[in-house]
Amino acid sequence: MTGVPTDVHAFVQAGGKGLRLRPATLDRPKPMLPVGGVPMVERLIRQLLAAGIRRVTVITGYRGDVVRAHLTGLPDLVADAAIDFFAEEEPLGNVGALGRIPVERPLALLAFGDLVTDLDFAEMIRRRASAGMDVLLASHVEEHRLQLGELLVEGERVTGYQEKPLKHFLICSGIGVMRQKVLGVIPTDGTPTGISDLITAALRTGHTIAHWQHGAFWMDVNSPEALELANARVQALTAAHRPATPPSS
DSSP states (O other): OOOSGGGEEEEEEOOOOOGGGTTTTSSSOGGGSEETTEEHHHHHHHHHHHTTOOEEEEEEOTTHHHHHHHHHTOTTSOTTOEEEEEEOSSOOTTTGGGGTSOOOSSEEEEEETTEEEOOOHHHHHHHHHHHTOSEEEEEEEEEEEOSSOEEEEETTEEEEEESSOEEEEEEEEEEEEEEGGGGGGSOSSOOOOOHHHHHHHHHHTTOOEEEEEOOOOEEEOOSHHHHHHHHHHHHHHHHHHSOOOOOOO
């Protein structure tokens, strides 16, 4: 039963155009926007390497040359890590490229390159192994308050009324660890495929899937406001973990 980081071939999807973040993304893809002074995709790859993963493929699309030039120019990445790039010539959806890339380890880890998180990747790999599932998805809870009243009904009969209730939803965090065989459900003919298509097809073909509600800091950066908030949150987290300066004598 595989469950150590060296069993994993990680795939980082870094091809997002980031249209809602223009003009910041006119000359670079969204995962290259800096948070805490570090491009999001670099931050994520450093976390994967720190977890012990040594095989990483970065999937690029829009302005992939910028991603490749930056990552290959970093002198201080782990020396024994094998990092390569897969350039999408046409949009394949956010997981479609995995139907064309050979997976070189028993497990595949997929992560979107525009996420900012301190999730423990090594712990996630261990949890998939202990659960014995084909797929483990990272999950978190999001809260949304409705702007209007909600009717509670049984058929046409109203049984209650809730004024602007606060709803809780279990959300996929855009990170998953899966057995190599699961990726066989992804079309190899270039059909655009999203993570929802992958999970639906995996369930339909009998693969077992679990989720892990990780409780880690997590943000999907998809707007100027989210980018500003991510920078503030990362700066606060960094300050909280910075060793205290000893008093001067």
